[in-house]
Amino acid sequence: MSSPVQSAWDNLRALPNRTLVELFEDGERVGKMGGRIEWDAEEGSNGILFDWSKTHLSDELLGGFEALAAATDFGGKRAALLTGEKINVTEGRAVEHTAQRGIGAEPSVEEAMALHARMRMLVEAIHQGALGEVKHLIHIGIGGSALGPALAVNALTRDLELVDVHVVSNIDGVALEEAFAACDPATTLVAVASKTFTTIETMTNAQSALKWLSDNGVTDPSGRVIALTASPEKAVEWGVDETRILPFAESVGGRYSIWSSIGFPVALAVGWDEFEAMLAGARAVDVHFSETEGRHNLPLRAAFADQYYARLRGCETRAVFAYDERLGLFPDYLQQLEMESNGKRVTSEGEPVNGPTAPITWGGVGTDAQHAVFQLLHQGTHLVPVDFIASIAPGDALDPAHHQILLTNCFAQGAALMAGGNMAADGKDPARAFPGDRPSATMLCDDLDAATLGALIAFHEHRTFANGVLMGINPFDQFGVELGKKMAKDIEGGEASFDPSTTELLKAAGLGG
Incomplete structure (x- = not known):
């Protein structure tokens, strides 16, 4: 007899995969798949719009993932995180970064x-x-x-x-x-x-x-x-x-x-x-995450999309492109957050994970990335879910044309990934054909200030936690970084022998006997 978690996954796998064009036959889709998180600000803009309408999430899939969240006791584990219980089971520790923002024990x-x-x-x-x-x-x-x-x-x-x-x-x-x-x-x-x-x-x-x-x-x-x-x-x-x-x-x-x-x-x-503004933006996300249930919980919904593409569509990577020079290091930050947290092969109980865990997170800055990696995204053989991040307010004081071109490129890329087409005059050249039906999500910030940055980081922290819960793993240890460090110390101390390749490399570098 299968467990409730396995049954939830089985039910999800039985649901049909519909194309994005088919999904947009629902005239209310954009509203259903969007959402905002806002915070109080003394002046100016104060929120982020999240849009998953160009992903393959459907009402049926969201219902299936809500059943999975219930089967994995997402609500109980979220409460344990936010009240300071020792949810880092392998190290016997509480996980209390939200306490730094005023939410916790x-x-x-x-x-x-x-x-x-x-x-x-x-x-x-x-x-x-x-x-x-x-x-x-x-x-x-x-x-x-x-x-x-x-x-x-x-x-x-x-x-x-x-x-x-x-x-x-x-x-x-x-x-x-x-x-x-x-x-x-x-x-x-x-x-x-x-x-x-x-x-x-x-x-x-x-x-x-x-x-x-x-x-x-x-x-x-x-x-x-x-x-x-x-x-x-x-x-x-x-x-x-x-x-x-x-x-x-x-x-x-x-x-x-x-x-x-x-x-x-x-x-x-x-x-x-x-x-303090950065802390306040993060706290706004904490409040939303702690008080909102099911598909309306935006970090959890992001995790639903992550699990759909990794587990049900076999996507091994997820790309993040910030259409804002100020977020140039955001993909690097997310690489550690997501891959060190959820790059695991056993569950919290020490059993083998029954499917893929964290995808490989990568990305860059638009519009530079369009002239580097978007060829593969549009016409390659890999299906890569993409996150776009942009700000309505510009970060510069130059001619507004700069920011207008930046934003139009950002939105056009998502539209092109979804729609596809053929750029040949007769519409028949295979080399100019774009298959389309390629997913993307967009996070559109009112402005990129300290509060917004805090909110973006906290959103991805909770997204990472939610993914860990849905997969049954502990996202808060990182033993995978230790073995190589130990072996490096062994080399320094002359205390260990290695494979012939490593031994020869050490000799070639003047580090071995």
Whole structure:
């Protein structure tokens, strides 16, 4: 006898696959498949429109996925996430990034608010000159400790930049040297972001940054360091004064940590008010996610589409294209969020997953991507679901024609993917034929400000969680990153033997015997 989850999947597989043209015979489809999330703003625009009408989701499929969500106890698991239960079962931890935004167990929210107050005091003290003149910050981290800050700094500093921030993650010394070249040591702070304060890439880069400060006349390099960590005692041991340590809770995972003290470089770059606006936008999504049921829950609906294409249509990738230069790093951010969270092969109970899990997330920036990868999207043999992200308000002050052309290209690509056609004069040239019926979703922001960025990130966090629930996996551990790191340490210590290929490569690079 099949389980309720298996029965839900069986029912979904039995539903017909209808073309997009057929689905649009429903004159109410755009309204049914759209939705907005809004938040209060003191001025200007305040929302995002989500449109899944150009996907193959139907009323029948949405009903089937709602049955799957019920069978996987989505409601119970969502409540467990938002109330601080230990849902990261493999590591025995709660998952409390929403507490940073004011939603969670009361003690966790209170702790988050207290740590935010501490961070705000330091940020404002730096802006007021308490640590001397500060023009630059080199932020050193890796993974979630770097991707989130890099995304937010890149997106928000076009109009306002109080401190010039350079995010360095790669152990490749070229990355650190580029930051050194752009900064004046006399007016530079260094933020070291590491949950454990032991991450080898981060700590090696941090030591090199201290040496750079010392070699360039800074008499107290350690006094220029801000530590962002869940292990403050390790930071003290490393030599950071406790007044310049900004802790965050152990229950805040790395790729969900931008809302904690890992967001320090964002607040330093653009000011505390902007950081708070980012938190407010994320909280608006939290409220929607916590209070809205079934297909009307927009992150859950996005997960329904993800599961449909991965499980029922065999799509191995999902593409994300931001038609906004300020979101140039958003595909990179989503790669870690989605692939590290849901790139698993066993369930939360340790059993093999009975189908594909996270697709490969990739993407780029429009309109550049149109001249690079859209050939495959339109005429290739792969079916690739696409997300388009755009802003109604421009990010520039040039001739409005720039932004009009940008938006028309964005909307035209989705329309062309769906409609297809033949561009030959007689309509018969196979090389000029476009099959169409290729899916896309669009996220249209009123504007791209701090609140909108916060909302976009939180939306995808909840989308990722919802996907994990529907697949029965734990999206909050990341053991897959550990094996290669362990083997690298074994190489450094000369403690292990490897396959003949790796052995020869080590010798060729002068790293082996």
